[in-house]
Amino acid sequence: MLLQSDIIQVKNLVKRYNGKTAVDGISFCIPQGSCFGILGPNGAGKTTTVEIMEDILEPDAGDILYKGSVRKKNFNQEIGIQFQQTELLSFLTVQEILKTFSAFYHTHLPVAEVIDLCMLNDIKNNLNNKISGGQRQRLLLGLALLNDPELVFLDEPSTGLDPQARQNVWQIIREMKQKGKTIVLTTHYMEEAQILCDIIAIMDRGHIIEQGSPVQLIEKHCQGEDCPQNLESVFLKLTGKHLRE
Amino acid sequence: MSFKRMWALFMARNYEFIRDRAGFGWNILFPFLIVAGFGMMFSSDTASVLKLGVYPVSTHPQSGQVSVETLDIPERLIANNYIKIVGFKTYDDAIDKVVHHKIDLLLENGKSPLTYWVNESSPKGRILEKLVKESIVEDAVFEGRLAKNQIQGDKIRYIDWLFPGIIGMNIMFSSLFGVGFVIVRYRRIGVLKRLKATPVTAFEYLTAQMASRVLVMLFSSAVVWFGSDLFFHFRMQGSYFDVFWVFFVGTLCLVSMGLVVASRGTSEELSNGIINFISWPMMFLSEVWFSVEGSSEWVKTVAKIFPLTHFLSAARKIINDGADLTQIAPELTILLGMTCLFLVIGSALFSWTK
Numbered sequence: 001m002l003l004q005s006d007i008i009q010v011k012n013l014v015k016r017y018n019g020k021t022a023v024d025g026i027s028f029c030i031p032q033g034s035c036f037g038i039l040g041p042n043g044a045g046k047t048t049t050v051e052i053m054e055d056i057l058e059p060d061a062g063d064i065l066y067k068g069s070v071r072k073k074n075f076n077q078e079i080g081i082q083f084q085q086t087e088l089l090s091f092l093t094v095q096e097i098l099k100t101f102s103a104f105y106h107t108h109l110p111v112a113e114v115i116d117l118c119m120l121n122d123i124k125n126n127l128n129n130k131i132s133g134g135q136r137q138r139l140l141l142g143l144a145l146l147n148d149p150e151l152v153f154l155d156e157p158s159t160g161l162d163p164q165a166r167q168n169v170w171q172i173i174r175e176m177k178q179k180g181k182t183i184v185l186t187t188h189y190m191e192e193a194q195i196l197c198d199i200i201a202i203m204d205r206g207h208i209i210e211q212g213s214p215v216q217l218i219e220k221h222c223q224g225e226d227c228p229q230n231l232e233s234v235f236l237k238l239t240g241k242h243l244r245e
Numbered sequence: 246m247s248f249k250r251m252w253a254l255f256m257a258r259n260y261e262f263i264r265d266r267a268g269f270g271w272n273i274l275f276p277f278l279i280v281a282g283f284g285m286m287f288s289s290d291t292a293s294v295l296k297l298g299v300y301p302v303s304t305h306p307q308s309g310q311v312s313v314e315t316l317d318i319p320e321r322l323i324a325n326n327y328i329k330i331v332g333f334k335t336y337d338d339a340i341d342k343v344v345h346h347k348i349d350l351l352l353e354n355g356k357s358p359l360t361y362w363v364n365e366s367s368p369k370g371r372i373l374e375k376l377v378k379e380s381i382v383e384d385a386v387f388e389g390r391l392a393k394n395q396i397q398g399d400k401i402r403y404i405d406w407l408f409p410g411i412i413g414m415n416i417m418f419s420s421l422f423g424v425g426f427v428i429v430r431y432r433r434i435g436v437l438k439r440l441k442a443t444p445v446t447a448f449e450y451l452t453a454q455m456a457s458r459v460l461v462m463l464f465s466s467a468v469v470w471f472g473s474d475l476f477f478h479f480r481m482q483g484s485y486f487d488v489f490w491v492f493f494v495g496t497l498c499l500v501s502m503g504l505v506v507a508s509r510g511t512s513e514e515l516s517n518g519i520i521n522f523i524s525w526p527m528m529f530l531s532e533v534w535f536s537v538e539g540s541s542e543w544v545k546t547v548a549k550i551f552p553l554t555h556f557l558s559a560a561r562k563i564i565n566d567g568a569d570l571t572q573i574a575p576e577l578t579i580l581l582g583m584t585c586l587f588l589v590i591g592s593a594l595f596s597w598t599k
Contacts, residue, residue: 088439096257100254100256
């Protein structure tokens, strides 16, 4: 895969909540066409960082550049977002929700194509508040892909999915990568990050404590026979084994 | 600004409202039940307003009604349609009711001189006392000292006066809760955050919410109006075209007020409290149930800050008095001005997530 110039540049980002620093001066770049993973224990600052990149939250300091300049008005025409937790307009069917959201964008994929892509055919006429957790995750993913975005933010997209549905989500992400889309992925599943991500940033207490490709991180931090050669070992070694919030 | 986005949101909100059968049904049923209830209570001009207790009397074994033939009190009190006579067997049963304002005055049956008990703190009791005194005065006393004139033309029934108030009250509650409460809930559960992640602007979202709510309220008000009219045959002195504009502008103003309430906050409990804080004084001072004529000047002044006051004033001028749009221009101007003010404040304060 050809990695081009950076689509997102994050510079010295700071965010505080009630005096407590959630994100503490982090900087990184996301190459266009890559799958960029952000990992970290609960409360590390992942979601805050991603929501600032999405233009949902205002940073207290720092800059976000999109394609080399500050984000313009049409930024949200070009991005897709799947939030970790969200509700949708109630009493609308899955198909109606997708149709409603498709009207928000200048250009969008055909709703039927998104329904096929996210395996929503069986439930397209069900009310969106009467579907299972896994079906809901697939609908939220469908909403994120609806405008055929250049940049997609996926916040724990496979949480609550059964193995089949998870494989489906992974396949969709692979296809997006093949089409040259950029993906920002946060997840607690190390296997998922190891399989899908080109670059991984590990965050803890508002800082990026390590960054690199999965192979680089494993090679660097898993030396010796007592360290299993996988990303989970790297993660636990860097962030510790004690419980977080 | 995109009409396509506004239309999509408008339609989505309409689907939500119509498919929420419980909420939709209640919006239609609630005002209809109130109108029906009051219609029955005030269906004739003989509705009793004062309660006169009489003891000792015998009551009908089945109905519990006082046997009129056993009453030995002035005939004028029995014949007065505005006085309801409530019988008691003993003094002890009856006096407790006077103390607790459950009856307005207690009269001893067949006693001479006419003996009664009245609670000095009861305004109705004081009025009934006057009627008791008047009942033993000969008509000749008033001759040459009083001149009675009849009102010309059709009389306005209480139900005709009340009906616009009930419809207006329903619109007020639906606007404040249906917009204010719903948007705060949507903010709390993340619906607004999801919309913020799309190209939808706050203006587009709020306009769609307003348009949907106004449409739904006008539709449900029309259903209630014509449904109630089948039973109560309201007197409509003005034109339906004119009254439509009053309801349209009034609803727009109240929905805009709801947007101000909904502009910030994620606590449904707080928004519930704020809406109650606004709606209850508005309901009592805007003449939904009774006129504030004769109240203190400050009460009348406070009443004027509520949009419902001007809404109901305009509606009643058309419905009860046959006024046209030029005659209610002051009310419409005030309502439009308030609408603009609420929209400016609501837009300035609006937050998708905070």
